[in-house]
Amino acid sequence: MNIMNKLESIKNHDLTALENINNYIKIIDKNNSKINAFLDINEEEAIKTAENIDQKIKNGEQTGDLAGLVIAIKSNINVEDFKISAASKTLETYNGSFDATVIQRIKKEDGIIVGMTNMDEFAAGSSTETSYFGQTENPAAPGRIPGGSSGGSAAAIAAKMCDLSLGSDTGGSIRNPASHCGVIGFKPTYGLVSRQGLLDLAMSFDQIGPFANDTSGIALMMDAIAGFDERECTTIEWDVPQFKDINENSQNLLKGIKVGIVEQFMEVSDDHIVNIIEGSIDKMVEMGAELVELSFDHIDLCLPTYYLINYVEFFSATRKYDGRKYGYKIEDVCGEEVLRRIHMGSYISQKEYSGKYYKKALQARSLIRNEMKKLLRDVDVIAGPTVPKLPHKLGKSLDTMDMYAYDVLTVIANLAGIPAASMPSGEVKGIPVGLQIQAKPLEDEKIIHLMKVMESMD
Amino acid sequence: MKCGLEIHVQLETDSKLFCTCHTNYQEASPNTNICFVCLNQPGAKPYPPNQKAMEGAIKIALMLGCKISDDVTYFMRKHYNYPDLSSGYQRTSIPIGFEGDLNGIRIREVHIEEDPGQYKPDMGIVDFNRSGIPLIEIVTEPDINSPEEARIFLRELIRVLEYSGNARGEGTMRADVNISLEGGKRVEIKNINSIKGAYKALKFEMVRQKNLIKRGVTIKQETRAFLESQMITVSMRLKEEAEDYRYIPDPDLPPMMAQEDQIQIIKEKMPEPPHIKTQRFVEQYGIEKEHAKVITSELELADAFEEVAKKVNPAFAALWMRDELKRVIYYNKMTFAQSGITSSQITELLKMIENKEITTKAAQRIIEKMPNNPSTPKQIAEELGLIGVIEDEGIIKAVKQVIDDNPKAVDDYKNGKKESLNYLVGQVMRLTRGKAEPAKTVELLKQYI
Numbered sequence: 088m089n090i091m092n093k094l095e096s097i098k099n100h101d102l103t104a105l106e107n108i109n110n111y112i113k114i115i116d117k118n119n120s121k122i123n124a125f126l127d128i129n130e131e132e133a134i135k136t137a138e139n140i141d142q143k144i145k146n147g148e149q150t151g152d153l154a155g156l157v158i159a160i161k162s163n164i165n166v167e168d169f170k171i172s173a174a175s176k177t178l179e180t181y182n183g184s185f186d187a188t189v190i191q192r193i194k195k196e197d198g199i200i201v202g203m204t205n206m207d208e209f210a211a212g213s214s215t216e217t218s219y220f221g222q223t224e225n226p227a228a229p230g231r232i233p234g235g236s237s238g239g240s241a242a243a244i245a246a247k248m249c250d251l252s253l254g255s256d257t258g259g260s261i262r263n264p265a266s267h268c269g270v271i272g273f274k275p276t277y278g279l280v281s282r283q284g285l286l287d288l289a290m291s292f293d294q295i296g297p298f299a300n301d302t303s304g305i306a307l308m309m310d311a312i313a314g315f316d317e318r319e320c321t322t323i324e325w326d327v328p329q330f331k332d333i334n335e336n337s338q339n340l341l342k343g344i345k346v347g348i349v350e351q352f353m354e355v356s357d358d359h360i361v362n363i364i365e366g367s368i369d370k371m372v373e374m375g376a377e378l379v380e381l382s383f384d385h386i387d388l389c390l391p392t393y394y395l396i397n398y399v400e401f402f403s404a405t406r407k408y409d410g411r412k413y414g415y416k417i418e419d420v421c422g423e424e425v426l427r428r429i430h431m432g433s434y435i436s437q438k439e440y441s442g443k444y445y446k447k448a449l450q451a452r453s454l455i456r457n458e459m460k461k462l463l464r465d466v467d468v469i470a471g472p473t474v475p476k477l478p479h480k481l482g483k484s485l486d487t488m489d490m491y492a493y494d495v496l497t498v499i500a501n502l503a504g505i506p507a508a509s510m511p512s513g514e515v516k517g518i519p520v521g522l523q524i525q526a527k528p529l530e531d532e533k534i535i536h537l538m539k540v541m542e543s544m545d
Numbered sequence: 546m547k548c549g550l551e552i553h554v555q556l557e558t559d560s561k562l563f564c565t566c567h568t569n570y571q572e573a574s575p576n577t578n579i580c581f582v583c584l585n586q587p588g589a590k591p592y593p594p595n596q597k598a599m600e601g602a603i604k605i606a607l608m609l610g611c612k613i614s615d616d617v618t619y620f621m622r623k624h625y626n627y628p629d630l631s632s633g634y635q636r637t638s639i640p641i642g643f644e645g646d647l648n649g650i651r652i653r654e655v656h657i658e659e660d661p662g663q664y665k666p667d668m669g670i671v672d673f674n675r676s677g678i679p680l681i682e683i684v685t686e687p688d689i690n691s692p693e694e695a696r697i698f699l700r701e702l703i704r705v706l707e708y709s710g711n712a713r714g715e716g717t718m719r720a721d722v723n724i725s726l727e728g729g730k731r732v733e734i735k736n737i738n739s740i741k742g743a744y745k746a747l748k749f750e751m752v753r754q755k756n757l758i759k760r761g762v763t764i765k766q767e768t769r770a771f772l773e774s775q776m777i778t779v780s781m782r783l784k785e786e787a788e789d790y791r792y793i794p795d796p797d798l799p800p801m802m803a804q805e806d807q808i809q810i811i812k813e814k815m816p817e818p819p820h821i822k823t824q825r826f827v828e829q830y831g832i833e834k835e836h837a838k839v840i841t842s843e844l845e846l847a848d849a850f851e852e853v854a855k856k857v858n859p860a861f862a863a864l865w866m867r868d869e870l871k872r873v874i875y876y877n878k879m880t881f882a883q884s885g886i887t888s889s890q891i892t893e894l895l896k897m898i899e900n901k902e903i904t905t906k907a908a909q910r911i912i913e914k915m916p917n918n919p920s921t922p923k924q925i926a927e928e929l930g931l932i933g934v935i936e937d938e939g940i941i942k943a944v945k946q947v948i949d950d951n952p953k954a955v956d957d958y959k960n961g962k963k964e965s966l967n968y969l970v971g972q973v974m975r976l977t978r979g980k981a982e983p984a985k986t987v988e989l990l991k992q993y994i
Contacts, residue, residue, distance in 0.1 A: 406633020
């Protein structure tokens with residue numbers, strides 16, 4: 088039963104919201120101590136919400152488009168009265184005092200928020216190992232990292248602890264753990280979803296997006312959260328399509344769809360990953376897609392450009408954690424990676440260097456953005472691997488550059504502001520491999536459509 | 546000496562620059578006009594910039610003769626660490642206007658900023674009510690040559706700001722001044738909160754630097770703080786210790802384009818700036834510059850003058866409005882606008898004098914009754930029995946009687962005691978109940994003694 092079907096059964100009262108939440112609470116209670124997907128859970132409140140929704144349905148009242156679905160939220164998105172720790176010691180005891188715009192919209196659609204998920208500290212990582220509250224286990228590949236930084240949200244979906252979850256994606260933080268955990272993760276076009284209430288990593292890259300086990304769930308969540316927010320200046324005033332209609336009406340065909348394959352995206356990836364991805368691409372061809380070979384010359388520029396901008400914006404964003412208002416001064420208690428980014432950001436943004444590093448990085452970013460636009464001009468989507476290598480084993484320590492290497496294929500979408508998703512493509516020795524699909528800005532629905540078709544072939 | 550100023554004044558808006566909190570921070574109890582945006586809580590993003598503040602800044606820039614940037618405008622983050630700054634950076638726009646002029650002092654740029662909260666070190670608290678209130682910053686070129694010139698410039702600038710109707714007054718002013726004497730480096734003085742403070746700080750600094758130069762000490766580039774209580778400046782930091790604000794464009798606020806038609810609308814609605822109005826009054830009405838300056842001190846007063854001057858001799862109107870009207874509103878501690886006196890009331894009063902329906906003495910008494918009084922001057926005059934001017938015969942009669950009744954005063958006057966004449970004039974006024982023209986009375990008294 089996919090999420091759309093489940094929503095219908097709840098609305099028909101074939102399944103009650105209370106039964107739905109109770110099932111998940113059972114699984115969470117049983118498995119969370121091992122998986123560590125959730126950092127904060129409020130079962131009582133979730134049950135109360137479920138009962139209210141059931142009552143509404145019983146009374147024949149209108150209910151929202153997420154009615155009774157159980158949702159987990161990454162710990163860097165403000166939800167009133169939950170712990171918004173960003174998995175840091177700095178905000179260890181910080182409680183949300185307001186709802187992020189996405190949360191307001193979820194609540195309006197009668198979604199049930201069950202808890203807050205684990206992540207890399209302040210989202211600065213790709214493994215969820217840097218959480219102050221301990222690492223998260225990969226439910227799909229036990230003993231390995233779940234990826235990150237939204238590792239808890241991906242693991243919660245993979246471990247069937249909720250219907251839907253939200254993550255944030257700055258350089259791949261949704262798609263990377265989706266790939267490693269074998270679930271779907273979607274990063275919308277920059278500006279499609281309001282960031283009001285999202286704790287900053289790098290403001291010009293950050294975007295909130297959903298995780299789910301099937302495309303209908305992604306579509307339902309996107310319908311709830313996407314769209315202009317008059318209280319967030321970077322959101323786009325745009326007539327957002329109904330994603331669930333695209334999902335429903337997708338004729339299971341890719342006829343006339345042009346799929347770009349970028350040579351360099353394959354070259355940087357491990358062979359066994361490329362093999363799996365090629366299998367997915369073959370399926371697209373079977374369904375009528377036309378392949379277009381593309382070349383992207385700036386792949387070496389992507390990581391340095393991304394990280395320089397990330398450092399500077401993160402440095403700026405963390406100045407409020409000065410030890411006066413929130414628990415601890417960030418530099419005094421943070422992990423190695425967060426400290427590295429703050430120090431680098433502070434160093435690069437100095438007056439004497441700004442021309443040398445930061446401005447150059449901004450120039451490189453426009454170059455990459457333009458190049459991606461050019462590549463996308465003649466195709467509907469670009470398909471390829473999400474992550475170039477498989478997740479490492481928990482406990483294995485990687486040096487910084489090896490860690491950053493996970494991100495080479497995902498940062499491009501953030502640099503260019505384009506939509507991108509990861510969906511399960513296959514497995515290498517039981518370890519999930521994700522297929523990344525990227526599209527032009529505001530053509531998010533093309534990704535939903537393609538995923539829906541691909542999903543129907545399984 | 547060369548001196549340049551950076552002046553911050555709060556813009557007059559109902560809500561803050563990036564959120565909907567109210568701006569009446571002084572009346573509100575500490576930390577009540579706050580929200581997650583102006584507290585910059587984790588995850589909070591600024592709302593779109595307050596349009597009234599943006600328009601106010603454009604208007605003020607235009608009134609200062611600035612060119613308006615036709616390129617994109619955006620906000621920068623200026624990072625520094627202080628308890629009153631809830632985000633650790635201050636949002637400050639790139640110049641909205643540039644290359645302006647106010648009475649020969651060049652304006653380098655005008656931009657918009659957000660006010661931080663208020664840190665009260667003695668109490669160890671921060672009040673964030675002020676956090677996020679829009680400020681306008683006006684930066685001059687170093688065209689000012691003395692503390693006196695700085696004072697004149699600042700008074701004129703405050704007048705322009707008041708005229709705009711978009712800025713709060715001197716009470717919200719904070720200024721940084723920079724000063725360099727020949728042979729010395731540039732010294733910046735911070736923490737100045739009034740025009741008087743700017744004057745005193747410059748005066749002190751000029752003397753201090755002159756004395757040092759005299760002793761052969763070179764003046765180093767440094768930042769100093771003005772201590773208002775003692776009227777002195779003290780060193781804060783040398784150039785080598787200058788703060789690096791690590792400016793970056795604010796990624797939460799996308800660039801905005803100033804709209805040509807928006808600027809046009811502001812231009813049309815914008816009042817004529819006072820320094821230009823003063824000049825025009827001198828030329829158009831042939832009145833003295835000093836009179837013009839006083840009359841243009843308040844936009845409503847200047848407007849009223851122009852109405853009155855349509856029907857009454859402008860020089861006569863200027864004299865009366867500058868002396869008598871200003872005296873009355875000053876005595877009542879109100880502005881002209883608050884006095885409720887209308888231009889038609891003034892016109893009627895001055896006409897009555899011109900037509901010799903009342904004496905100037907009577908007019909002075911009438912105008913004192915005019916603030917917030919719906920009666921016409923004529924009605925007031927009738928109420929007080931002041932209608933009428935006693936012609937020569939009546940005055941002569943009174944003069945003769947006064948001379949007869951006050952032989953001692955007359956003698957005193959004859960013996961050279963000039964003040965006695967004033968006493969005698971007063972007696973004539975008493976007898977005529979103020980309806981004798983004072984000038985005529987003096988003339989006649991002298992004649993008959």
